[in-house]
Amino acid sequence: MLSVVNTCGLLGINGYMVSVETDISKGIPAFDIVGLGDAAVKEAKERVRAAIRNSDFEFPSRRITVNLAPADMKKEGTSYDLPIAAGILAATGVISRDALSGCVLLGELSLDGTLRPVNGVLPKTITAREKGFEAIITPCENAGEASVVKGIKVIPASNLSELVKHFNGEINLPYAENDADLFSDEESKNQPDFADVKGQEHVKRALEVAAAGGHNLSMIGSPGSGKTMLARRMPSILPDLTFEEALEITKIYSVAGLLPPDSSLITKRPFRAPHHTISSISLIGGGRIPKPGEVSLAHLGVLFLDELPEFGKNTLEVLRQPLEDGFVNISRINASITYPCSTTLIAAANPCKCGYYLDDTRECTCTQNEVRTYLGRLSGPLLDRMDIQVEVPSLRYSELNSDTVSESSADIRKRVNKARSIQRKRFSQEGIYCNSQMTSLMVRKYCRLGKEEADLLRKAFSRLGLTARSHDKILKVARTIADLEGAENINAVHISEAIQYRILDRNLF
Amino acid sequence: MNPDLKEWIWLANLKGIITRKKVELLRIFNSPAEIYRADAVELAKTGILSRDNINAILSARHREAADRAIEEIHRKDIDVVTLNSSTYPELLKNICDPPICLYVKGKLAADVLAVAVVGSRRASGYGLSLARKISGELAQNSICVVSGMARGIDTAAHQGALSVNGRTIAVLGCGLDMVYPPENKKLMESIIENGAVISEYPPGAEPAPHHFPVRNRIVSGMSVGVLVVEAGERSGSLITARLALEQGRDVYALPGNVVSVNSKGTNKLIQDGAKLVTSVQDILEELHWYKHFDTENTPGPGGFGIHGLNDEEREVIGLLSYESLQIDEIQKKLPVEMPLLHSILLSLEMKGLIKREPGGKYRLEV
CATH class of the missing domain: 1.10.10.10 (Winged helix-like DNA-binding domain superfamily/Winged helix DNA-binding domain)
Incomplete structure (x- = not known):
C-alpha cells in the first residue's frame, strides 16, 4: 500500500515541495527513511512510532519504507515528523488518501502525539500557495506566521488524533485568520526614540542623512558619548516597512528560528548588534546546516558593529562583498543558497584603545603608536563602504540636563520618507532605490554640479587634503542632503555638509 | 681633519666615567691623546678619579672601536665636531657637561644664536599651530630653532622654521644613521639642508629611552632660551626646562587652557617664574642682549582677515x-x-x- 503526503523543505529562505512517499509491504518488520535526511530526520522514526501508538492507532508491524522526494536534496529538521506519520496512517487506511491531496503538512511530533512548532513555516506556506495547494496544516504556535499568507487555508492542529478526526470528517478544525492590522502603531511606540537623546544634534543630523539615502555610517568617539544609544534609534527613522519587506524579514527570521512565539509578521526594522568576538560564519551566514548570519538578520534594518577595530580582520573582510551586493551566497556541492542582506551598516569606534584620545577631561594612556595602529584598523577596505563619518564628542553635564526638547523620531522619519520617495521616482528606471546604491556612472548623471559648486569641491580637495575616494561619496551624500530639502540641484550648502562628513579622509588624527 | 680624532672618539665613547669628569680630565691633560697615554699614577694624581674610573680608562686601552667609528662616519658622510673644534657651539661649550664629540650632518656654526622650541609629543592642534607659527617667526628673525625632532611639538617647530627657509637644528637621541621617529625621514633631510642634525651618540646607537633626557641638555645647552609650547604634568620637556635653568638659560612658556592636560606643565612653569610668551616679540625682547632686533616689523597676534565675511x-x-x-x-x-x-x-x-x-x-x- 502506497501513500503520498505533501510537505515543504527549505533552501535558503525559500521553500520547495517535498513529497513523502510511504510504502508498507510484507516482510520482516522494518522502518526505513530514505532521501538524504539528516540525523533529526532519521530520528523521526522513533518519534513517529511512539506518537502513533500513544494516539491510540496501530503502528503496522511490517516493512515500512519512507522516501522523501526529490531524493537528491538534503533534508533537515523535524518538520517531516507529521507528514511521515500521516503517510503511514494513510498507507494503513486510517486516513483516507484523498483527504490528504491538496493539503500540505508540517510539524514536529512529541511522543504523545502533540504537535510542536518548527522553523521556516512562513516561506514554506508561501511556496505551498504558489504551488496551488488549498490548505496547510501547521502546529498551533506557527499558525500566526503562516496566516500572514493570503490565498491558502491555514489549519492549526494541536495533536495527531485531532488531525486524523479532521481528515476523516469527524470534526472540522477551524482556519486561522489574520485580520489584525499588522502595522498598527502599537509596536512602534515601544521603539527607542530620538526624542530621548539629549544633545549630539549634528550626529542625529548625520543619521538622518544616512537613513534618507541608505548610506553606511561610522561614528568615532570616546566611551560614554552615546554612540550605541544613537545607533539603536536608527531603525526608528528608517522609512516605513512595506508588506513585502516585512514578509521578507519575517522569512529570514522564520528560517533562522528566531521568530518570537505566537508572532505573525515582523513589522519593525531589525537592529542587530553582534559582539566583536563574532566569527565570520555567524556574521555572514553559513555553517554545516546553512543558517542566515547577522548581516542577513539585519536585512532592511540596521547592522551595528560596535568597537569596529576589535572585530577580527578576517571577519570584516568577508563583510565587504555582501555589503556591496546586498546578498550572501553560500555554496554547497549540491546547492547554493542566497540570503538577502540589504542593510545599513553603522560602525562605532573609540579613537584609541583606551578610548580617551580625544577627551578633554581624561588623559589617554595609549602611546602614539597604539593610537596610530588602532585608527589604522579603521581605514582599509571597510572604510570604502562608509559614506558618512562623524565624530561623537563626549557630552558635558549641562547638556544632559538641558530642557531643550529634541525632535522625535516620527518627525525625522517624515522627512526621510519624503526624501526616499524622491529617490524612488528618480531611480525608477535604474533598478536601484536609494542614493547610496548609485554607480559612478549614475553619480555623473544625477549629481551634476554648477560652476560654483564644482569650484568649492575642487578647493576643498586641495585645502583639506581629502583623498580621491571621497569624491563620489561626497556627491552621493550631497545628493541625499538635497533630496531631504526637496531641492532639484545640489548647491554649495549641500556639498559643504557632505564634505564635513568625511573626517577620516582628512587625516585629522 | 683633526689628527687626534681617534682619541677624541675613544674618550667620548669611554664607558664608566661621567662626561663632567671627562671634561675635567681634558682640562688637566690638554688633549685626549695624553689621557690615552697616561698611566695609572698620572691618572690618580688628578685627584678627581675614583679607582673604578681609573680601571675603566686603563682597561679600555684599545681603539679598534674608534677606528671602526671613524670608518663608519666617513662612509655615512657624518662630520665629527670635537670640544676643541672651532665650529663647536660656543654656548654648549660652557655647560658643565658638554658632549666630547658631536656627530653632525649639515652645517654647524660656533656663534649660532639659537632658541629651543620643545613640547609634548602628543600635542593639541593649538600647540602644534603655535609651535609652527612662533618657530617660523623666530627663524625670520635669523634665530636658529633647536628642537629634538620628536613627534608633536618638536616636529612642528622644525617645520615652522623650514617653512620660511630658516635655520633649524635637530638634536637626536640616537645615531645619525637612523631616523627616529621613522615618519620624519623627509623632515630630517630638509633639516640637514637648512641647518644641522646633531647627536652625541655614534652612528648605530639605538634610540634608547634613557638617551632622550641626556639629549635634552644639548637642546637647552646650545640655546639662549627654551620655549616650552605644551607639556603635560610629567612631560620630558619639563626636564629640558629644568636643565635650561641649571645651565642659566631663559625659560619661556606658552600659556594654555587651564583645564587642558596638555598645558598643565607649561602653566605650572609660568607659575614658577618662566616667562609667559604670547608672541614672538616676548622672546625677542629677552634676546636684545645678544642682538638688536627690529621688533616693529614682526607680525603681532590677532589681526585676522575678517574682511569680506558675512x-x-x-x-x-x-x-x-x-x-x-x-x-x-x-x-x-x-x-x-x-x-x-x-x-x-x-x-x-x-x-x-x-x-x-x-x-x-x-x-x-x-
Whole structure:
C-alpha cells in the first residue's frame, strides 16, 4: 500500500515541495527513511512510532519504507515528523488518501502525539500557495506566521488524533485568520526614540542623512558619548516597512528560528548588534546546516558593529562583498543558497584603545603608536563602504540636563520618507532605490554640479587634503542632503555638509 | 681633519666615567691623546678619579672601536665636531657637561644664536599651530630653532622654521644613521639642508629611552632660551626646562587652557617664574642682549582677515575667539540650522580662519 503526503523543505529562505512517499509491504518488520535526511530526520522514526501508538492507532508491524522526494536534496529538521506519520496512517487506511491531496503538512511530533512548532513555516506556506495547494496544516504556535499568507487555508492542529478526526470528517478544525492590522502603531511606540537623546544634534543630523539615502555610517568617539544609544534609534527613522519587506524579514527570521512565539509578521526594522568576538560564519551566514548570519538578520534594518577595530580582520573582510551586493551566497556541492542582506551598516569606534584620545577631561594612556595602529584598523577596505563619518564628542553635564526638547523620531522619519520617495521616482528606471546604491556612472548623471559648486569641491580637495575616494561619496551624500530639502540641484550648502562628513579622509588624527 | 680624532672618539665613547669628569680630565691633560697615554699614577694624581674610573680608562686601552667609528662616519658622510673644534657651539661649550664629540650632518656654526622650541609629543592642534607659527617667526628673525625632532611639538617647530627657509637644528637621541621617529625621514633631510642634525651618540646607537633626557641638555645647552609650547604634568620637556635653568638659560612658556592636560606643565612653569610668551616679540625682547632686533616689523597676534565675511561667519568667529567649541555648542549659541552651519564652518576653514581639530572641535587658526 502506497501513500503520498505533501510537505515543504527549505533552501535558503525559500521553500520547495517535498513529497513523502510511504510504502508498507510484507516482510520482516522494518522502518526505513530514505532521501538524504539528516540525523533529526532519521530520528523521526522513533518519534513517529511512539506518537502513533500513544494516539491510540496501530503502528503496522511490517516493512515500512519512507522516501522523501526529490531524493537528491538534503533534508533537515523535524518538520517531516507529521507528514511521515500521516503517510503511514494513510498507507494503513486510517486516513483516507484523498483527504490528504491538496493539503500540505508540517510539524514536529512529541511522543504523545502533540504537535510542536518548527522553523521556516512562513516561506514554506508561501511556496505551498504558489504551488496551488488549498490548505496547510501547521502546529498551533506557527499558525500566526503562516496566516500572514493570503490565498491558502491555514489549519492549526494541536495533536495527531485531532488531525486524523479532521481528515476523516469527524470534526472540522477551524482556519486561522489574520485580520489584525499588522502595522498598527502599537509596536512602534515601544521603539527607542530620538526624542530621548539629549544633545549630539549634528550626529542625529548625520543619521538622518544616512537613513534618507541608505548610506553606511561610522561614528568615532570616546566611551560614554552615546554612540550605541544613537545607533539603536536608527531603525526608528528608517522609512516605513512595506508588506513585502516585512514578509521578507519575517522569512529570514522564520528560517533562522528566531521568530518570537505566537508572532505573525515582523513589522519593525531589525537592529542587530553582534559582539566583536563574532566569527565570520555567524556574521555572514553559513555553517554545516546553512543558517542566515547577522548581516542577513539585519536585512532592511540596521547592522551595528560596535568597537569596529576589535572585530577580527578576517571577519570584516568577508563583510565587504555582501555589503556591496546586498546578498550572501553560500555554496554547497549540491546547492547554493542566497540570503538577502540589504542593510545599513553603522560602525562605532573609540579613537584609541583606551578610548580617551580625544577627551578633554581624561588623559589617554595609549602611546602614539597604539593610537596610530588602532585608527589604522579603521581605514582599509571597510572604510570604502562608509559614506558618512562623524565624530561623537563626549557630552558635558549641562547638556544632559538641558530642557531643550529634541525632535522625535516620527518627525525625522517624515522627512526621510519624503526624501526616499524622491529617490524612488528618480531611480525608477535604474533598478536601484536609494542614493547610496548609485554607480559612478549614475553619480555623473544625477549629481551634476554648477560652476560654483564644482569650484568649492575642487578647493576643498586641495585645502583639506581629502583623498580621491571621497569624491563620489561626497556627491552621493550631497545628493541625499538635497533630496531631504526637496531641492532639484545640489548647491554649495549641500556639498559643504557632505564634505564635513568625511573626517577620516582628512587625516585629522 | 683633526689628527687626534681617534682619541677624541675613544674618550667620548669611554664607558664608566661621567662626561663632567671627562671634561675635567681634558682640562688637566690638554688633549685626549695624553689621557690615552697616561698611566695609572698620572691618572690618580688628578685627584678627581675614583679607582673604578681609573680601571675603566686603563682597561679600555684599545681603539679598534674608534677606528671602526671613524670608518663608519666617513662612509655615512657624518662630520665629527670635537670640544676643541672651532665650529663647536660656543654656548654648549660652557655647560658643565658638554658632549666630547658631536656627530653632525649639515652645517654647524660656533656663534649660532639659537632658541629651543620643545613640547609634548602628543600635542593639541593649538600647540602644534603655535609651535609652527612662533618657530617660523623666530627663524625670520635669523634665530636658529633647536628642537629634538620628536613627534608633536618638536616636529612642528622644525617645520615652522623650514617653512620660511630658516635655520633649524635637530638634536637626536640616537645615531645619525637612523631616523627616529621613522615618519620624519623627509623632515630630517630638509633639516640637514637648512641647518644641522646633531647627536652625541655614534652612528648605530639605538634610540634608547634613557638617551632622550641626556639629549635634552644639548637642546637647552646650545640655546639662549627654551620655549616650552605644551607639556603635560610629567612631560620630558619639563626636564629640558629644568636643565635650561641649571645651565642659566631663559625659560619661556606658552600659556594654555587651564583645564587642558596638555598645558598643565607649561602653566605650572609660568607659575614658577618662566616667562609667559604670547608672541614672538616676548622672546625677542629677552634676546636684545645678544642682538638688536627690529621688533616693529614682526607680525603681532590677532589681526585676522575678517574682511569680506558675512554676518554669520563673523558671529562664528566671534564665538570661537573665546574658546574652541563643538559644532553642537556653536549651534546652541547661534540660531542657525545645522546644514547651514556646516557650510559656514567649512567656508571659514577653507579661508584658513578656523581649524577643525580631531574630536569635532573648531578653534581659531593662529
